[in-house]
Amino acid sequence: MGLIETEAIILRTYNLAEADKIVICLTRKAGVIRGVARGSRRLKSRFGAGLEPFTLVALSYHEKEGRELVALRQAEIISSYFNLCSDALMVSSLARMAEMVIEFSPPHEPNERVFRMVSACLEAISRSPASLEELLGYFEVWLLRLSGFLPDITRCSVCGSSLRDSVAVFMDAEGRLRCRQCSPGALGASLSEEVLGRLRAIRRLSPDAYALEGLKGSAESRKELDRLTSIIIRRALERELRAKPLVLQS
Amino acid sequence: MLEYAEPVTKLIDEFKRLPGIGHKTAQRLAFHILRVPEADVERFVGALREVKERIGFCSICNNLTDVDPCRFCSSAGRDRSMICVVEEPYNLVAVEKTRSYKGLYHVLHGSLSPIRGIGPDDLHLANLLPRLKPENNEGIEVSEVILATNPNTEGEATANYISRLLKPLGVRVTRIAMGMPVGSDLEYVDEVTMDKALANRHEI
Numbered sequence: 001m002g003l004i005e006t007e008a009i010i011l012r013t014y015n016l017a018e019a020d021k022i023v024i025c026l027t028r029k030a031g032v033i034r035g036v037a038r039g040s041r042r043l044k045s046r047f048g049a050g051l052e053p054f055t056l057v058a059l060s061y062h063e064k065e066g067r068e069l070v071a072l073r074q075a076e077i078i079s080s081y082f083n084l085c086s087d088a089l090m091v092s093s094l095a096r097m098a099e100m101v102i103e104f105s106p107p108h109e110p111n112e113r114v115f116r117m118v119s120a121c122l123e124a125i126s127r128s129p130a131s132l133e134e135l136l137g138y139f140e141v142w143l144l145r146l147s148g149f150l151p152d153i154t155r156c157s158v159c160g161s162s163l164r165d166s167v168a169v170f171m172d173a174e175g176r177l178r179c180r181q182c183s184p185g186a187l188g189a190s191l192s193e194e195v196l197g198r199l200r201a202i203r204r205l206s207p208d209a210y211a212l213e214g215l216k217g218s219a220e221s222r223k224e225l226d227r228l229t230s231i232i233i234r235r236a237l238e239r240e241l242r243a244k245p246l247v248l249q250s
Numbered sequence: 251m252l253e254y255a256e257p258v259t260k261l262i263d264e265f266k267r268l269p270g271i272g273h274k275t276a277q278r279l280a281f282h283i284l285r286v287p288e289a290d291v292e293r294f295v296g297a298l299r300e301v302k303e304r305i306g307f308c309s310i311c312n313n314l315t316d317v318d319p320c321r322f323c324s325s326a327g328r329d330r331s332m333i334c335v336v337e338e339p340y341n342l343v344a345v346e347k348t349r350s351y352k353g354l355y356h357v358l359h360g361s362l363s364p365i366r367g368i369g370p371d372d373l374h375l376a377n378l379l380p381r382l383k384p385e386n387n388e389g390i391e392v393s394e395v396i397l398a399t400n401p402n403t404e405g406e407a408t409a410n411y412i413s414r415l416l417k418p419l420g421v422r423v424t425r426i427a428m429g430m431p432v433g434s435d436l437e438y439v440d441e442v443t444m445d446k447a448l449a450n451r452h453e454i
Contacts, residue, residue: 048440
């Protein structure tokens, strides 16, 4: 195969041998790929800062049939978020985003909507770092939705009635939402009206608009949304995410 | 691997456990060992044994050393009011090569990497804060801590984290400059590096 050129978001890098890196990135044309960037750790490497995590680049690479790793040739920076990464707390949130993209995106399967969503979220975070927690929630809900793990939030999974009309909504052991009538004994995790409102807002709003809207909501409903997405992520991956939030020691 | 005698296979397997060594390189190294005189092999084995037996962490700065405290921490000629924080012992060597820094060091043995699950507790950070007190530094107050972690995402995050820990203590915390490598050409520099070079410019 010849040279492939595509936009890509760098997700993660590992050092390889003396001066090389293995790079995992989300590309527009080929989904998540893994590649080797020869000499990228050298002082005068042609890759420069282009392979730093969360950088949006114009990537060129060679792919050989039957080989898992592609050979990266060039990474021209389109947007860099390096300044965001100088904040340790921000890095831990971005690392969570990167891990989720890697875990929920099958390799070599392009998904234009995932690519656009991740780019838009990074752009929104760089414009409004103070809304990081809201935007992280937005990102998680959308990624779960695009990967098919988010339950239908409009209708009861048992009787099909609109959840807007239900006095209470519960998530059952299989991760599906049920109305009050279909949850005898109110089993499962209950979802507040405010968190359902957040889920609806995430579906219809852009990241920037949701960041403004979400800040108006209560901190409790944001935490409830975090708990909900954490349950779905744990169920989908059958483990916790490795990226843990950093806590400043006193 | 059945084609080689068992000791050769074992040696190849051991070389393969080293970082950056694949099967072919391990095989080449193993056959080199078979070819060299026995005295050379003994010297090599002796060096491996000695490094494991004699090298440990300095109890003050965490540098790798054969004497505790290390030669930097015990030297009377070093400026004890400055501490340079580096990720790895070989980063310390890079700073030392400049011959312009005369202060002390602190080696973290890694950098923060949330995606790899490496947090502050995995770094050798616990003994940095006590070092800033004069009673733990031969009566001399530390006036500046230089954060010389790598100029990448993880190094930046680590520097930011340490600066948040140190700032409330009133000590001056500085970060090494980022920018153009000497001998390079502006034409080939990426925008992030150029941006940092401009931000870190100085008056001449």
